[in-house]
Amino acid sequence: DAKTTQPPSMDCAEGRAANLPCNHSTISGNEYVYWYRQIHSQGPQYIIHGLKNNETNEMASLIITEDRKSSTLILPHATLRDTAVYYCIVRISMEYGNKLVFGAGTILRVKS
Amino acid sequence: IAGITQAPTSQILAAGRRMTLRCTQDMRHNAMYWYRQDLGLGLRLIHYSNTAGTTGKGEVPDGYSVSRANTDDFPLTLASAVPSQTSVYFCASSVEGATGELFFGEGSRLTVL
Numbered sequence: 001d002a003k004t005t006q007p008p009s010m011d012c013a014e015g016r017a018a019n020l021p022c023n024h025s026t027i028s029g030n031e032y033v034y035w036y037r038q039i040h041s042q043g044p045q046y047i048i049h050g051l052k053n054n055e056t057n058e059m060a061s062l063i064i065t066e067d068r069k070s071s072t073l074i075l076p077h078a079t080l081r082d083t084a085v086y087y088c089i090v091r092i093s094m095e096y097g098n099k100l101v102f103g104a105g106t107i108l109r110v111k112s
Numbered sequence: 113i114a115g116i117t118q119a120p121t122s123q124i125l126a127a128g129r130r131m132t133l134r135c136t137q138d139m140r141h142n143a144m145y146w147y148r149q150d151l152g153l154g155l156r157l158i159h160y161s162n163t164a165g166t167t168g169k170g171e172v173p174d175g176y177s178v179s180r181a182n183t184d185d186f187p188l189t190l191a192s193a194v195p196s197q198t199s200v201y202f203c204a205s206s207v208e209g210a211t212g213e214l215f216f217g218e219g220s221r222l223t224v225l
Contacts, residue, residue, distance in 0.1 A: 043204075044216050100157075102147070102156075104153075104154050
């Protein structure tokens with residue numbers, strides 16, 4: 001199973017871009033990279049996912065390196081409400097479906 | 113729009129008692145999951161169900177059982193609760209297929225004394 005490595009915490013100034021790195025050097029060719037976040041004690045929230053191309057949606061951008069061994073989640077204009085734990089996950093396939101294995105994540109603190 | 117509903121939101125339970133955490137989704141998702149979250153350990157998968165009538169074990173299944181009688185409901189049962197099962201429990205669902213985006217409930221905080 002592919003494993004991810006993230007820094008335990010990061011700070012970001014409000015209004016600036018937050019760049020959250022993730023290493024997944026053992027990722028397989030058919031495994032997706034997912035990003036979720038968890039605000040305070042709420043349930044985790046899906047942000048974005050990708051396979052090999054860069055992706056962008058209304059919440060964030062995902063940049064995946066060409067060798068797929070690492071990726072970066074970018075929140076273009078961080079706000080105080082973006083303070084959360086961010087999880088980088090590589091999807092592990094099961095027999096009939098898929099499961100997500102969550103690591104410790106990165107605590108992002110957005111400061112005014 | 114309800115999404116995923118968990119009940120109870122919080123419960124204090126004596127050790128040895130039986131407890132069922134309820135989870136209902138109205139999105140007609142095939143797959144459902146139960147995670148527990150403990151400080152410093154992230155979320156760990158307990159059990160999952162890819163479709164009604166089937167279930168499977170996750171990373172930490174011992175002491176827990178699940179059933180999936182229909183698409184909407186996925187209850188988690190602790191037959192005889194122990195203090196180490198004190199945790200926050202999250203139910204999730206997803207559409208079976210390539211994207212696999214999970215939708216989570218708001219969690220059930222369980223304290224076993």
